[in-house]
Amino acid sequence: MRFSERPGILRLAARNLLRNPGRTLVVLLGVMVVAGTAFAGGLIGRGVSFAVSRGLERLGADLMVVPEGAAEKTHTALVMGLPTAFYMEGAGRLEAIRAVEGVAAASPQIFVETLASSACCTGHLMLVGYDPETDFTVKPWLRQNLKRELAPDEVLVGNHILGVTGDPLLFYGSTFRLAARLDPTGMGMDETVFLPAPAVWEIAERSRELATEPLEIPQGHVSAILVKLEDGADAAQVAAEIERRLDGVTVITAGEIARSVADDLSVLMASLLPVLISLVLVAVLLFVILFFAIARERTREIGLLRAMGATAGQATGALVLEAGLLSALGGLAGVLAGSAVYGLFKEAIMVSYTLPFLYPPGAEQTLLAAAVVAVAAAGGVLAAAVPARRLARLEPHEAIHAH
Template identity: 80%
Template sequence: MRSSLAPGLVRLAARNLLRNPGRTLAVLLGVMVVAGTAFAGGLIGRGVSHAVTRGLDRLGADLMVVPEGAVEQTHTALVMGLPAAFYMEGEEALAEIRSIEGVEAASPQIFVETLASSACCTGHLMLVGYDPATDFTVKPWLRHELGRELAPDEVLVGNHILGLTGDPLLFYGSTFRLAARLDPTGMGMDETVFLPAEAVWEIAARSHELATEPLEIPQGHVSAILVALDDPADAPAVAEEIAQRLDGVAVITAGQIARGVADDLGALMAGLVPITLALLVIALLLFLILFFAIAQERSREIGLLRAMGATAGQSVRALLLEAALLGALGGTAGVVGGGAVYALFKEAIMVSYTLPFLYPPPGEQMLLAAGVVLLCAAGGVLAAAGPALRLARLEPHEAIFAR
């Protein structure tokens, strides 16, 4: 007889959830909000970390040398892809950097901010001109994915830029063809167009006749110098050496980029974590109130089960199972809802906090979702344990005639 009680308890727990739908729905919504907030927070944390790792790997540089005062613009351009344009003298700086011990390679880049006018440009984008002779960031990808160099009228675009291979793109009146698209990184490179520096100079020269506004770049100037080191651990020392030797420049390390993102993420989490904890406390209180009421209402039912031969543990298992089901249902709904809401507002959140984002692999997302659901179910069982244990201590006749 006892073995036949288990399926009955499962049916009883499921049926009991529908006895008072209003009360059950209130608890379900509380758990759903907690689970959705927790899942969105976890997704943001893992997505930002994933994007930083992928983006810095794609950048391929240990240091970036930029004009003094352009650090914030550079960070925003690298992280979010917001167009930026600033320039510094290039030839002397390159020679000086290459002479420093520990520097393996140094390559210049030119940043161009396009105009939004359709008569001039294909959208408001950031162009990055690289030097094919010295580049160590764009060319390896081209060799691996495209198998060749870019033609004079071709460009390489970030993953978020619209268009198909061969489509025309207009920059300051000059037309280029889309040759290939980079894999997603979650960082600013997804919003960037790459082309040889020589093509940038040609765009600038032709823009006086073809564009609504000419592109002006000081002759011999560059926007940034990317530096690769023999030993990445020497980055702080080499950065200090460059800053001492060159006037009017700032040196950004890969670690500074990662720390800047971590600080921005911390600012977001500083607001999100207290909200999640407050919601969690509210949800646990709702569980406690609900199951104290349920235990009181069903004491006679539990007493009858005990009189029929059920043990104390079996007699309250339906309450705990009911709590686990309610927590799991709320957790599942919260994961689905939290993921959907975050997808709708992802761009606004990332821009507001200057954060990169790249969805983690599906397996990692599933593990995160499963963890949230399991925690919700465990939280429900924990909250219901007090009322259930209190009921289990009653003798069958006490439970049947309890008021």
């Protein structure tokens, strides 16, 4: 009698899984937890890297010059969008920075922390006033997407701020219209409102009469000066030269922002890795024990299959295929569960570790999910291969009379 080929083995493996649903469910849950943790960890790593890449690209500056002691607040504002406000004398510093060798352009920005308009959101948010004459971060986006400059009563908002084009937004008693929304970056710019600096000074002037609490900005002061370097200029050297020439400032490089995020990410991964390793070890041990038990139960069955003409590989193939199928199903369930659970707790995780996040492209997520499922399936196959190899060495009559 010719032993049936792979379709028959597949049916046998599926039937064996359903034979003991309780045991199958326990193993499925074990693999699901491991796969879910691995997928969530991979998603965090890729999402953070993608957000930093997109955010720094949108920022468009190589350096940021801020008042001494404001670096941490600036980092938190850039990464998480937590509003902040600080000021330093602007005109003199701006000219001094432009005179530094390697600087191609420099443009000031003004940060304002404001109570959000109920039309767009709740809590506080940050207004960023840019200089229309020298800006090289906001204006390129306006030219490419809005195809025009902002009107005096218009603002550009980050992706997370609610509202549609034309909606009114109220800041310190002054009303503005939402002109456009930026694409998502996963960083603090998603929580920020951009408007020309003259409009910020106008808000401050009007706030004395229109707002409960007036906006006070020292005349001639700015919050930060964004710097674009010439091609080939060394960011660290230019930053050091600016700090040498100017008192009371700190220079933040784009590389420092990326490294700071990478350090925060490594802290999260360091706490996640021991958990993942422990779960993997437990899952592998569970699989080995389980399939040794299953192999013992089916020794006579495999002996009969061998006696009917099946090769050793065919007879034990159902056992190995069963392990691979169960592991793949657990991996798929883990990917779905890990994605859902991470989606629920993403904000808490990102805020706790001061991390930006932007879901990577769908193709990357699919590739990551496929890799997790494939590794889970391969792990199950390897765990079942040990008892399967032992069974394959038995002669048919030994297997039949093993019990």
